[in-house]
Amino acid sequence: MSLTDVGMTVNGKAMSAAVEPRTLLIHYLRENLGLTGAHIGCDTSHCGACTVDIDGRSVKSCTMFAVQAEGENVLTIEGMAGADGKLHVLQEAFREMHGLQCGYCTPGMIMRAHRLLHENPNPTESEIRIGISGNLCRCTGYQNIVSAIQYAAAKMAGLEVKEAAE
């Protein structure tokens, strides 16, 4: 099948690559753009490890063709830290609260948490758990992921944060 140029803004930069229409967004990001932070964790659109943020929506990039996202604004985990390398508050939170073990689900978790906290800056624990129900983790049992999101929410609200117990 013939290739077509597909362009979109990724982490604030205009990007473009020649792909087939059937190229999934996850493959466009990972293989064409070299942004391997988004992960492929399942075959079935369940796990959410591929989650990115597109124009204010959390999207499973394995379930969208790159052509569908043409001209849109995509945010990936690579775009979360500051230009000087300073961690985004969510990244700091996942570190502080031990919200990861193997790290495979983590980029998807952070991208989803980022949008969740925009939807609801002060979520209850239940709202966090429902809010990340599209993201699966095989390592942590979710408790520290929830704590990390609570930490980030508190910090973003200017509240005092509780550090993780040793």
Next chain:
Amino acid sequence: MLLSHYARESNVGAIRGGRTVLIPGAFAYHRPADLAEAVALLGRFDSDARLIAGGHSLIPMMKLRLALPGHLIDLAGIAELKGARLEGSEIVIGAMTTQHEIIGDDLLAQRVPILRETAELIADPQVRYVGTIGGNVANGDPGNDMPALMMALSATYVLRGAGGERRVAARGYYRSTYETAAEPDEVLAAIRIPAPPRGHGWAYEKLKRKVGDYATAAAAAILTVSGGRIATCAIGLTNVAGTPLLAADAAAAVVGTALDKPALARAAGAATAIAQPAADGRGSAEYRAKMAGVMTARALARAFARARS
């Protein structure tokens, strides 16, 4: 999403060098600017074309190569397919309205609150950001939640094809699994719902193994109450047959009653009697049929509690 029916067979797919690689077959991509263009493309490419709305049923199918369209017609660029509005006494919802947009819509929250309750039980946040109500009702997947609602609400679907526009009642739209009343060249463009009266009772009760799963069994109940007794009632059942079901006998069993225990039991029994669920990981056919009755009773009870005489 089709995946409930095939997820355990995830070794089905393109095999490369002994490993399974979930890459869809090749296709040409079209993004029409308006409905007329979409209809023309469907007519031109016929059975080799598929419409794509949110893609969260179709793309998983394409990754398993259970769908191999040579042409994909993306409806995302067609502005008239978005949004919800009141037209006289009917709520009109564009087919490309996402579940997320339905959840956040004030008009729908006020006039058809069962929509939000149901949308929040569909899949997960990411899927709801992209998945559309049109995609949920159009293709005849018995696992989808919205069709049972549409039957209970007496909704009609607006279909646009080469011959123009026609309207088909949701209750008459579902013929068998994946077979609907839509012609191959028709686009389901909008859903029209007669606005339920103020103070109506409503509930969607969904039994599932885990968050995001399809229904083991689910029931939608819409009713009105007058003088403490149920005046009108409609019940739709999800995922307990090859199509969504209108549980007419179950609804009739509670009309005229104050929803006492015997009436609820009769309704549950009537729902179980018409259920013909598949046996799968969600349970045996007998169990799921029984749960259709339990969900019916729970939905009726919550709807009744919400109703104002």
